[in-house]
Amino acid sequence: MRAPGFWHRPPGLAATLLSPLGTLYATGTARRLAGGPREKVGVPIICVGNINAGGTGKTPTVIALAEIFRNRGITAHVVSRGYGGRITEPTRVDEQGHSAADVGDEPLLLAAFLPTWVAEDRAEGARAAVGAGAEAIILDDGFQNPALHHDLSIVVVDAWRGFGNGKVIPAGPLREPVSVGMGRADLLLSIGNAAAQSRFDSRWSTQVNAPRLRGELTPLPTGLPLAGMPVLAFAGIGHPEKFFATLRDLGADLLATHALADHQPLSGALMTRLIRDADMRGAQVVTTEKDAVRLKPEHRARVMTVPVRLQLNEKGPLDAALDRVFSMNG
Structure with a gap:
């Protein structure tokens, strides 16, 4: 489902009328988070989450953390709910043997960078990861999940959209109020x-x-120059x-764009239509790295992927936080 446009405009009539429901939603989130003690699994848990519904850049953040842990000589595993996947029991993702329908698109992508587990019960998933040798857990999208103790919580936000109209679902895009979420x-x-x-x-900022x-987020080289290339682009991300x-900044000639719903399945009928449209226009079909893992094998050769990576402007606060976490758990 695509987010309503009023979520990212100054509060108007719709947001005002829905605000009481937002208060109920926020109360439910707070009550769930106020449950019993959170479980510790013997290794540091770094939570990468958000207070916005939808995509904010968590997956590139997890990929960046994977490199940081690798450089520190720490074996980190990801634990994810596996949104959109049918597997619920703790399962290590096999990027060759699993599909996005099994484990979700984000875990399938992350498995290319570090060991990744999906589990409906995050605590069970974390215990399985530790049993398999994890020295640290990166908890993907677990900021509002009360099962596990977080040694470090990183909230990710899209800088341009910010926290939208500042209202809680359904009056706005937030899972909880800014003051409450940022307080944790x-x-x-x-x-x-x-x-x-x-x-x-x-x-x-205040x-x-x-x-x-x-x-x-900066794009990686694709192997083919995008500058001047006729492109039909689609994306099912937040x-x-x-x-x-990003494609325009790279100089691509965008002849058509298709904004799909986040995690939308890429059916055979949809891809056949997009590829036929691109062929008629003499264009190359282009998509994101996260969307590409949902492609069926017969469509992958026809679609160019443009991956992006997170570049941190200043790593000092993160390095200091990680030093503190691992010194306390050393």
């Missing part, structure tokens, strides 16, 4: 270019007390327009 966060990572970071600062990280803007 150890770090805030805002992702976007300089203009987006400035926009976030002007709107939200409401954020957690130490701040700033980063930007904010497809960001991907289309």
Whole structure:
């Protein structure tokens, strides 16, 4: 389901009328988080989450953390709910043997970078990862899940969109109020270019007390020059327009764009239509790395993937936080 447009505009009539339901939603989240003691599994748990519904850049953040842990000589595993996948029991993702329908698209992508587990019960998944040799757990999208103790909580936000209209679902995009969520966060990572970071600062900096990280998603070389290339692009991520803007920045000639719902299945009928449309226009079909893992084998050769990676502008606060976590757990 695509987010309503009013979520990212100043509060109007719709947001005002829905605010009482937002209060109920926030109360339910707070009650769930106020449950019993959270489980510790014997290794540090770093939670990468958000307070917004939808995509904010968590997957690139987990990939960046994977490299940081690798450079520190720490064996980290990811534990994810596996949104959109049919497997619920703790299962290590096999990027060759599993499909996105089995484990979800994000875990399938992450498994290419570090050992990744899906589990409906996050605590069971974490215990399985530790049993398989994990020296640290990266908990993907677990900020509102009360099962596990977090040694470090990183909240990720899209710098341009920020926290939307500041309202809680369904009045706005938030899972909980900014003041409440940021009160539990150890770090805030805002992702976007300089203009987006400035926009976030002007709107939200006074409401954020957690130490701040700033980063930007930068595309990796594709092997083919995109400059001047006729392109038909599709994306089923939280904010497809960001991907289309990246292609324009790379010089691609965007003849058509298709913004799909986040995690939308790429059916044979849909892909046949997109490929036929591209052929008629003399265009190359292009998509994101996360969407590409949902492609059926017969379509992969026809679709170019443009991966992006998170570049942190200043790693000092993150390095200091990780040093503190591992010294306390050493």
